[in-house]
Amino acid sequence: MKKWMQILVLITSITSASTLLASGGFGEGGDGVSTMPAVTNAKWKTECGSCHMVYHPSLLPERSWKKVMTGLDKHFGENASLDAATHDEITQFLAANSADKQNNRRSSRINQSIPANETPIRISETRYFTSKHDEVSPNTFKRKSVGSASNCVACHKGAEKADFSESQVKIPR
Ligand code: HEC
Numbered sequence: 001m002k003k004w005m006q007i008l009v010l011i012t013s014i015t016s017a018s019t020l021l022a023s024g025g026f027g028e029g030g031d032g033v034s035t036m037p038a039v040t041n042a043k044w045k046t047e048c049g050s051c052h053m054v055y056h057p058s059l060l061p062e063r064s065w066k067k068v069m070t071g072l073d074k075h076f077g078e079n080a081s082l083d084a085a086t087h088d089e090i091t092q093f094l095a096a097n098s099a100d101k102q103n104n105r106r107s108s109r110i111n112q113s114i115p116a117n118e119t120p121i122r123i124s125e126t127r128y129f130t131s132k133h134d135e136v137s138p139n140t141f142k143r144k145s146v147g148s149a150s151n152c153v154a155c156h157k158g159a160e161k162a163d164f165s166e167s168q169v170k171i172p173r
């Protein structure tokens with residue numbers, strides 16, 4: 001292959017790769033970045049994934065994560081306290097990747113759905129969540145196979161990676 005042809009091939013493949021990335025495929029669709037970033041932290045996975053699925057940082061604003069983290073001794077009826085170093089590392093991870101640090105559509109919609117004077121500690125109580133689940137009945141959330149609205153993975157198998165695309169939704173019986 002001639003040098004200029006190699007360069008042309010290279011440019012073409014870069015362009016199609018970035019088109020693929022930009023199109024996302026994780027729901028919300030339309031213009032702009034729709035994909036949740038693939039972020040992870042080992043301590044977050046172990047500590048925050050021991051009682052329930054891990055909730056992706058881009059699903060709540062920073063002020064919500066700070067509130068969750070300062071209330072771990074009385075966390076939804078459980079004591080989820082951590083040693084200071086682990087606590088700080090996880091808080092920083094959540095804050096750095098929170099919904100208000102993201103430029104994907106889902107995160108900004110979540111943010112927009114929360115009034116400025118409110119600091120929810122549940123994703124499942126944001127207006128964004130309720131508007132997306134208005135067709136799911138309260139009884140469906142209470143099914144044994146689901147447990148509660150907090151158990152996103154019961155219906156969204158990609159939930160821990162913040163993949164909520166419609167093709168991945170399956171409500172268990
Ligand atoms: C000792 C068990 C335990 C640990 C450890 C724990 N949680 Fe929880 N968490 C709970 C329980 C119980 C609920 C309420 C679940 C429900 O209502 O079905 C909950 C709910 C939540 C919710 C609200 C989910 C929603 O939108 O309804 C968030 C956010 C959350 N936890 C974050 C965290 C983070 C961050 C950590 C790690 C620092 C953590 N949790 C560690 C027990 C735990």
Ligand code: HEC
Nearest residue numbers: 027028123124132140141149150151152155164166169171
């Ligand atoms: C009982 C099953 C169930 C549970 C539990 C559940 N969802 Fe859903 N979710 C659905 C269904 C059904 C839809 C609608 C899908 C559609 O429009 O085709 C949906 C839609 C969504 C959407 C919109 C997808 C899009 O791009 O339009 C998001 C985001 C979402 N859910 C996030 C969550 C989060 C976060 C949790 C946990 C806090 C959760 N869901 C828990 C069933 C569930």
